[in-house]
Amino acid sequence: MKKQKLIVAIVKEGQGYSASVDLKGYKIYSDADSFDELKESILTAVNFTFEEIGIVYALDELKFEFDIKSFFEFYRIINAKALSERIGMNQSLLAQYISGNKTPSSSQQKRILRGVHEIGQELSEVQFIM
Secondary structure (H helix, E strand, O other): OOOOOEEEEEEEEOOEEEEEEEEOOEEEEEEEOOHHHHHHHHHHHHHHHHHHHOOOOOHHHEEEEEOHHHHHHHOOOOOHHHHHHHHOOOHHHHHHHHHOOOOOOHHHHHHHHHHHHHHHHHHHOOOOOO
């Protein structure tokens, strides 16, 4: 098997997080109390799974994906009201997506993600006056 970049699905559950990887018949699961612990835990599980065939992964080779509810639970610093205004989405609708009461369509997910990426890009370019 050729080494591939793995997609790790992250879900916030109660007090912790769970992770899953589904790759060509391999199903790998892990859970932990914090996202940092989860990253290490899933990396260990992935490397244990592929140990027999000599494949070893590093953390930067895993791509982490969140559902919207889990993303906003983890990144509480993001203000949903301000984001909704920025992307031109009804605040109540975004709040329903974040709470899990409604499931956004693919186009709505892309709209939210584009807004988050734009904010991230802007923040990465910020400089403070020294």
